[in-house]
Amino acid sequence: MTRDFDIAVIGAGIAGATTAAALAADYKVALIEAEEQAGYHTTGRSAAIWVLNYGPPDVRVLTGLSREFFLNPPPDIADGSLGTHRQNIYLAPAHQTAALDALIAQDLGIVDMELAEVKRLVPALVDGYAVRAGLEDNAFDMDVAGLHQGFLRRMRQAGGVLLLRSRAGRIERRNKSWEVEVAGGDVVTAATVVNAAGAWGDEVAALAGIARLGLVPCRRTAAIIDPAPYAVTHWPMVQSAAHEWYVRAEARAKLMVTPCDETPMHPHDVQPDELDVAIAIDRMQQALDIPVRRVEHSWAGLRTFSPDRSLAFGWEKSVPGFFWCVGQGGYGIQTSPAAGQLVADMIAGRDPGEAGNVIAAIDPMRFRV
Ligand SMILES: Cc1cc2nc3c(=O)[nH]c(=O)nc-3n(C[C@H](O)[C@H](O)[C@H](O)COP(=O)(O)OP(=O)(O)OC[C@H]3O[C@@H](n4cnc5c(N)ncnc54)[C@H](O)[C@@H]3O)c2cc1C
Incomplete structure (x- = not known):
């Protein structure tokens, strides 16, 4: 079966979930996950602590911009605070x-x-x-499961589709669009692929014929x-x-x-x-x-981690329609509300506001010199 979308996000950890949720209101979004359960890999295994004094400067900016979201999340994401002071x-x-x-x-x-x-x-x-x-x-403890589920819910409510047990095995560009063939043989087509595959970020790029970043x-x-x-x-x-x-x-x-x-x-x-x-x-x-x-x-x-330990969010330059959202290291949860919004704004061509200050520092093409 072939299903047509505008954007295929690969990986339903916190990076893919926040990005897909921020795109789903304006685009037809498929969130493609290899496992039976979203969050099975790194997102479900964190220490769940928000600490401002951690990671490189770009991470600190996005950590700081995410703080208010954790403490006062929008009602569709959570009933109350997702942070407990520690x-x-x-x-x-x-x-x-x-x-x-x-x-x-x-x-x-x-x-x-x-x-x-x-x-x-x-x-x-x-x-x-x-x-x-x-x-x-x-610092504060984060309710990671609450946050992740909140974003998945927001994505679904906006019409996005979560495809579980759907490991992307073939990613090919044809007729100005991407074809993503997932386990079982179904094919997702989309003008844009977002690589939010965590530890598998370079493997997913290789499937698409794109050079690795060195994650x-x-x-x-x-x-x-x-x-x-x-x-x-x-x-x-x-x-x-x-x-x-x-x-x-x-x-x-x-x-x-x-x-x-x-x-x-x-x-x-x-x-x-x-x-x-x-x-x-x-x-x-x-x-x-x-x-x-x-x-x-x-x-x-x-x-x-990316080779310089900063985030790697941005368009691949060797081929159209492929966006990197990788390199979240040990800070992928605490940055995620601002990071997901930033990635979605970059894809949609919207003004990312203050988060836009980090775009040059996190450009994945810095590793291609
Ligand atoms: C012990 C530990 C403690 C940590 N503590 C903190 C902390 O206190 N604070 C903090 O902010 N961060 C912490 N982190 C880091 C944080 O957990 C990660 O940065 C974050 O979860 C990364 O999210 P992700 O969505 O990029 O990756 P993941 O959650 O791994 O999601 C990637 C998904 O992509 C899927 N995938 C891969 N290949 C394919 C494919 N071909 N097709 C379909 N799907 C595919 C995988 O199945 C996976 O579900 C910690 C991590 C660990 C391990």
Whole structure:
């Protein structure tokens, strides 16, 4: 069966969902997803924290522009706030004070904090681990599932179609249009293809006969532990200033811990590595006196970076009608409301407002020199 659309968005993670939702009111949009479930890959595996002091400058602009959306989402996206305040504490052992100074020097809201105050908030702090600490008070937990579902709903209500179990296997340009053949043999035609395939971004481009950007999917591991005897629900997020590990309270009074690993690998359904789980716990226990009797659950996801770690949103120049929306790295959720709108505005030729200031920095063609 062949179905005709204006725009085919490939990948129904947060990048594809936000973009498709922002296009569906004006265009006939198909959102094409390989898996049975949208959000199965990286979008469903994040730490779900919004932190302004993270990533390159273009990311910070889009993170900042997304803040209000999380805290006061439009009623069609969510009934109430999609953000819950959580402080973020940076601990600096003696050899990481320069890293802490660099964070504070950015002037984006991180200030020095007394260690006694850290100890009051996080009684498990090991005396002597840190010589200084920094506090970022404007971070929050994000309701990722609520956000993602809200955008998928908005897309459907505007007439967009979500095609699940539909891995794009052939992408070919014919008669000034794209043909996307999906698993099962159905064909979607569209004047524009948006590549929002996350870790598979370069593979999707290759299917269309387009040169790769050099995207690097990197595994990050997370484990859930029981923090008894501590009640951690209202603990701040705690991390080392050099970003070697962090912990974050999870629902049901558990603690998520990660070694901030970044292991390059090919795109696949990535699984956690036991050694990385052990490293996470070891690094955390140097700072926090939490006995870990059992790892309750662990997972891994692929954070996919462009060669310079900035976003890669823009038109492919070698062929008409192919738009890149990749390179979301470790910031794809916190940037997504503004990023999806920006990508849609670029495709539609609309004025993107303040977000337009990052367009030159995120042009994927910067990798084609
Ligand atoms: C442990 C961890 C912690 C993180 N913490 C945070 C955080 O606190 N804050 C934050 O903002 N971000 C965080 N991130 C990063 C964030 O999760 C990602 O940047 C974001 O989810 C990327 O979304 P995406 O839509 O680009 O990719 P994905 O969610 O992976 O979506 C891409 C989709 O494309 C589909 N696809 C691929 N190839 C094809 C094809 N040929 N045909 C059809 N479909 C295809 C895939 O099946 C997939 O569903 C974290 C990530 C990890 C792993």
